[in-house]
Amino acid sequence: MGDQSKHLPEEFKLERFLARYEFTAPYTLCCSDSQPLSQSEVLALADDECRRKWDQLSLAYTEPEGLPELREEVAKLYNGVSAKDVLIMGPQEALSIAMLAMLRPGDHVVVTFPGYQSLYQIAHTIGAEVSFWHMRADEEGRLVFQMSELRKLVRPTTRAVVVNFPHNPSGALLSLADWETLVEQCRAAGAYLFSDEMYRMLERDPGARLPAAAECYERGVSLCGMSKALGMPGIRIGWLATRDASLHPLIQRLHDYSTICNSAPSEVLALIGLRARDWLISANLDLIEANLGAARAFFARHSDTFEWYEPAAGSVAFPRLRTGEPVDEFCERLVQKSGVLLLPATVYEHAPSVAEGRFRIGLGRLNFKECLKHLEDFLQKEKESA
Incomplete structure (x- = not known):
């Protein structure tokens, strides 16, 4: 067979x-x-509204786009992003669905590497051509991603640039100037910028925090969730944020063929955690x-x-x-x-x-x-x- x-x-x-x-x-x-x-630690952080939601929780189906109050809370993490730009779902599901919505067989994709395997494997499975933007060690031994290498990788026909900063597994972080160069490279190519921002908000220097892709680029897609910065991986809640309205119906169509909606208890716990962020x-x-x-x-x-x-x-x-x-x-x-x-x-x-x-x-x-x-x-x- x-x-x-x-x-x-x-x-x-x-x-x-x-x-x-x-x-x-x-x-x-x-x-x-x-x-x-x-x-119990999460529930102890609940405000009165969230406590009522928890106590009166119905184990019914939930709204496919996510709990409205949760979408509103997520939107507050970004400048210029509204609740309608946010879709709630599990982080791995969000990553896979976004790739399926953005990419087609034969598309060219640039991906930071090494990294979480989904960031490039889903693209490869779709039939995209994947080029790796490799981590290097600079003269002082720091682990970095060099913009000179990115410029060589991005083509006029590149469909998406997929990045992860702060970077897993190295902890590397671009400077603001390099981030702005990255955005301009994507804009010049008309490429999506898919940004895995799961470790965002864990910058020891708040001034080093980069703008989210969804904030600073019209074709930017930000992936984030409750697991890394907020210590709630077991609720399996994450989100996609993007101001590209053309992606939303594609993502929702694919979501309808996967989990359809989220766990009701998990959404309320996520809301509590975000309000105590x-x-x-x-x-x-x-x-x-x-x-x-x-x-x-x-x-x-x-x-x-x-x-x-x-x-x-x-x-x-x-x-x-x-x-x-x-x-x-x-x-x-x-x-x-x-x-x-x-x-x-x-x-x-x-x-x-x-x-x-x-x-x-x-x-x-x-x-x-x-x-x-x-x-x-x-x-x-x-x-x-x-």
Whole structure:
């Protein structure tokens, strides 16, 4: 009968790797989200209106575009974006649907790389030609995306440029000048700018926060959600924001063939979280800053084993193993012997040479220092047995 999966996306390597270990490893050091909240913690943040909504919640179908009050709250995150420009759905679903709405077989797409596999795999499955905008290390060792390389990649016929800033897994962030150049490159080509902004609002310097794509470009599409900055990944609520009115009916048509509408409890919990966003984001940034201090000290103590690269923003970093051992073998041995889980760069297909030997760590969890302690114990035992 032949290969029954040829028409499907390739295996999602990162998710399959995490599925093996994430829920069994006792010390998960690679989580990309902020410290998850409990339901009771979220409900304690509810204002009177949200508490009434929760207490009187009907487990009926919900509005396909999303809870109106939630769309209004999301729109407040952006300048010049209204509730009608916002569609609520799960982040992964939103990403896939947006790609299907924007792209056609044969289209050319430029994508930041390495990155979350959906950002390029869906385009490839549709039949688009994908060019990677590779992360590089600059003269000072910082991980960056160079505009000179982008200019070479974007063509007059490019259909979309797909970016992710703050970047996962490196924490790289464009300057405002480079962001404006990126927007102008898209405008000159008439290309969509699809911007994965899941880590937006986790800039330690608020002045470094970039404008959202939906704010600054008429063909900009912003993807964001509740998981990274707000610590609510389990409610599976995200959104697309775009002022391109021609995309909305296409996205909604595809949404009708997927989940149709969202979970009623999840939408109310998201509304509560967004209304408390200033407090939640401040608390998560404080935790990231404290964990960064611990990370700097740890990697300084173990500079013979690792190279540390300071992330510019976000909740992840991308150090390098410098022993010469394949990083996937090191990570496998580490989790098997100590229960500490790191994410090796080998889960990112076609990773450039600058990613060789790297692994992702997450900076947003309360048990970060405990996980580092177990990693340090592992390293000490390895040295003693050598």
